[in-house]
Amino acid sequence: MPGPPLVYTPPNYTTTNVLYGTGILFTATVGTALPSDQNLGVGTAWTGLGWAYIGATEAGVTVTFNPSTQNITIEEQPTPVGVAVNTADLQITCSLSEETLANVNLAWGNGGTVAVTPAGAGQPGKSVLTLSTNFQNMAAAVIGKNQLGYARVLSIPTVISAGQVQTAYRRAAQQRLYPLTLSAICPFSQITWTDLTAIATS
Numbered sequence: 739m740p741g742p743p744l745v746y747t748p749p750n751y752t753t754t755n756v757l758y759g760t761g762i763l764f765t766a767t768v769g770t771a772l773p774s775d776q777n778l779g780v781g782t783a784w785t786g787l788g789w790a791y792i793g794a795t796e797a798g799v800t801v802t803f804n805p806s807t808q809n810i811t812i813e814e815q816p817t818p819v820g821v822a823v824n825t826a827d828l829q830i831t832c833s834l835s836e837e838t839l840a841n842v843n844l845a846w847g848n849g850g851t852v853a854v855t856p857a858g859a860g861q862p863g864k865s866v867l868t869l870s871t872n873f874q875n876m877a878a879a880v881i882g883k884n885q886l887g888y889a890r891v892l893s894i895p896t897v898i899s900a901g902q903v904q905t906a907y908r909r910a911a912q913q914r915l916y917p918l919t920l921s922a923i924c925p926f927s928q929i930t931w932t933d934l935t936a937i938a939t940s
Contacts, residue, residue, distance in 0.1 A: 779889030888934035
């Protein structure tokens with residue numbers, strides 16, 4: 739006797755896993771400690787340890803992973819028998835909306851220095867950014883909210899800012915933007931995602 743007809747029943751999906759919202763980008767000197775687990779979502783815990791918040795962006799923060807691969811083939815098989823990874827590029831990009839000398843320096847390689855002169859007799863106060871092509875390594879972290887409302891943190895211990903920057907000075911009512919490109923330059927095994935899943939029990 740034949741059994742019941744075979745009916746395709748798809749697995750359930752979880753709508754609460756569909757996430758949206760802004761990512762918060764911090765940078766710091768290489769080796770700067772991350773906040774404790776319970777403070778990963780607390781902005782002041784980051785800044786208190788020396789992390790710098792980049793501020794407002796024009797269209798949020800984008801994380802791009804772009805591996806380059808090479809197919810391994812044999813004569814006896816038309817499809818690859820393996821795939822080798824040649825490179826694995828990871829970049830964080832955004833357009834900085836807050837035009838501060840710190841952000842200009844960050845977008846332009848993070849190698850400059852800012853000299854501050856306080857106001858005095860016959861001397862107006864000023865800050866002078868002197869640029870450098872000796873781009874400085876730094877650490878970066880992107881913080882978002884997971885499906886539980888807790889922090890999810892992408893931590894990259896070493897990045898470099900070496901992207902092309904084009905800023906338009908125009909009469910039109912649009913902010914001046916500073917495109918920022920941070921490229922990971924550390925072993926891929928040092929890059930981590932930390933996902934908080936429950937509060938501490940005591």
